[in-house]
Amino acid sequence: MAEISSAIFTSFLPRFPQLSAVPHFYGCPGATRSRIRCSITAESMPSRTSSPTIPWGCEIESLESVSALQKWLSESGLPPQKMDIRRVNVGERGLVALKNIRKGEKLLFVPPSLVITANSEWTCEEAGYIMQSNSVPDWPLLATYLISEASLTETSRWNRYISALPRQPYSLLYWTRLELDMYLVASQIRVRAIERISDVTGVYNDLRARIFSKHPNLFPEEVFNLETFKWSFGILFSRLVRLPAMDGKVALVPWADMLNHSSQVETFLDYDKSSKGIVFTTDRAYQLGEQVFISYGKKSNGELLLSYGFVPKEGTNPNDSVELSFSLKKDDECYNEKAEALRKHGLATPQQFPLQITGWSIQMMAYAYLVVSSSKMIQQYDELASTAAGKNMSRGGINYPELEEQMLQFILDCCESSILKYSKFLEGGGPLDSVTTNVQQANRRSLLKQLAVDLCTSERRILFRAQYILRRKLRDIRNGELRGLAIFNRFRQFFE
Numbered sequence: 001m002a003e004i005s006s007a008i009f010t011s012f013l014p015r016f017p018q019l020s021a022v023p024h025f026y027g028c029p030g031a032t033r034s035r036i037r038c039s040i041t042a043e044s045m046p047s048r049t050s051s052p053t054i055p056w057g058c059e060i061e062s063l064e065s066v067s068a069l070q071k072w073l074s075e076s077g078l079p080p081q082k083m084d085i086r087r088v089n090v091g092e093r094g095l096v097a098l099k100n101i102r103k104g105e106k107l108l109f110v111p112p113s114l115v116i117t118a119n120s121e122w123t124c125e126e127a128g129y130i131m132q133s134n135s136v137p138d139w140p141l142l143a144t145y146l147i148s149e150a151s152l153t154e155t156s157r158w159n160r161y162i163s164a165l166p167r168q169p170y171s172l173l174y175w176t177r178l179e180l181d182m183y184l185v186a187s188q189i190r191v192r193a194i195e196r197i198s199d200v201t202g203v204y205n206d207l208r209a210r211i212f213s214k215h216p217n218l219f220p221e222e223v224f225n226l227e228t229f230k231w232s233f234g235i236l237f238s239r240l241v242r243l244p245a246m247d248g249k250v251a252l253v254p255w256a257d258m259l260n261h262s263s264q265v266e267t268f269l270d271y272d273k274s275s276k277g278i279v280f281t282t283d284r285a286y287q288l289g290e291q292v293f294i295s296y297g298k299k300s301n302g303e304l305l306l307s308y309g310f311v312p313k314e315g316t317n318p319n320d321s322v323e324l325s326f327s328l329k330k331d332d333e334c335y336n337e338k339a340e341a342l343r344k345h346g347l348a349t350p351q352q353f354p355l356q357i358t359g360w361s362i363q364m365m366a367y368a369y370l371v372v373s374s375s376k377m378i379q380q381y382d383e384l385a386s387t388a389a390g391k392n393m394s395r396g397g398i399n400y401p402e403l404e405e406q407m408l409q410f411i412l413d414c415c416e417s418s419i420l421k422y423s424k425f426l427e428g429g430g431p432l433d434s435v436t437t438n439v440q441q442a443n444r445r446s447l448l449k450q451l452a453v454d455l456c457t458s459e460r461r462i463l464f465r466a467q468y469i470l471r472r473k474l475r476d477i478r479n480g481e482l483r484g485l486a487i488f489n490r491f492r493q494f495f496e
Contacts (some may be wrong), residue, residue, distance in 0.1 A: 188323030
């Protein structure tokens with residue numbers, strides 16, 4: 001489960017334009033004329049109604065499949081490596097150093113011929129031609145490509161790679177709605193997960209309506225269905241990288257994606273023109289037998305769970321944050337004016353902001369100032385909304401001393417409301433697990449619940465820290481006001 005770049009597309013899935021039907025493959029000008037038939041048949045695949053289990057890939061902890069992958073890569077041009085796949089403490093599988101590695105060394109050297117991109121050749125040329133002729137963007141194209149190549153098993157040149165991919169990771173894309181509602185009721189990452197599942201479903205439905213249904217012999221539903229697309233998009237979310245030195249091309253890099261993440265490193269993958277291979281440069285030294293890490297980017301624990309299916313140990317991620325939800329007050333006499341200012345700058349009510357372990361942003365403060373502002377400040381609504389949207393940042397900070405106490409109290413109220421939700425779940429007051437007699441299902445639920453507990457514990461920890469800081473700031477403000485009032489009263493008594 002390794003994502004290799006710090007510049008990954010992990011936001012909304014790309015939308016693509018209306019896809020037009022194309023002439024039959026063999027009659028298209030310039031098309032390859034050789035009649036290469038696909039080996040995809042309905043008989044070779046399990047029925048959708050019988051089981052949603054993906055028929056390819058391996059168990060997450062499998063080492064046998066990656067040994068076969070390493071052998072195939074070596075035979076296909078991968079040079080000798082300074083790392084080897086092993087069972088590790090951080091992640092089920094990982095790459096460990098075969099010798100001492102110095103800081104600043106370049107590792108991997110995966111040649112472009114062993115990298116999967118949107119330009120990779122399809123074993124089933126007809127299917128590839130149909131997809132490319134319809135100008136399908138890279139993400140949906142690569143998702144379909146993975147399914148096509150996986151279903152062809154040994155006929156595909158990528159068979160060894162696909163066999164080493166996890167059959168079902170624990171990223172939130174694979175959680176059921178019941179599991180999301182049961183275990184992540186307190187965390188805003190639940191909403192992100194639901195949106196992601198909805199996006200994947202929408203992309204699949206679009207492809208099915210515009211392409212797959214028109215070419216059922218090339219894209220049978222027994223193979224190209226929602227379950228297999230959840231699998232392929234799960235692989236892309238957790239492994240697809242963007243290579244800056246190759247004009248920003250997105251790619252899957254076999255072998256390199258066995259590297260696990262550490263928040264303590266900052267190195268990422270890219271194409272090295274001098275060695276003509278995909279490499280990463282170490283930013284620390286490694287000893288023989290030590291696990292080698294790479295950065296998946298500066299992501300919160302929630303984002304790491306969303307895409308990769310794991311939560312770092314509490315307190316080890318300096319980039320951790322929690323999404324805090326703000327909303328305008330329904331009884332505000334200027335509710336409509338404030339809501340319009342927010343809409344103008346692309347914001348909503350409610351709106352979420354990342355509360356980082358190191359503090360909060362000026363955008364969050366601007367939104368809070370807007371919420372507590374009075375009708376006398378109606379001329380400032382647009383500026384506050386603009387700042388909350390991340391604009392006008394060059395003008396420096398925002399300063400409304402007369403509203404600071406109300407602004408801080410509003411953020412504190414939101415923090416404490418959120419803390420109550422986390423505490424209810426963590427202290428046993430959340431939804432109860434559904435009873436199951438299936439041992440495998442019970443083990444899965446136990447693992448998912450532990451992941452949720454780890455995430456919610458780390459997010460509540462950030463909220464507790466913010467609560468402490470906010471209370472202290474408010475106490476200082478109020479103590480200052482009381483001291484000022486006491487001094488004023490003493491002066492007044494003196495002159496009386």
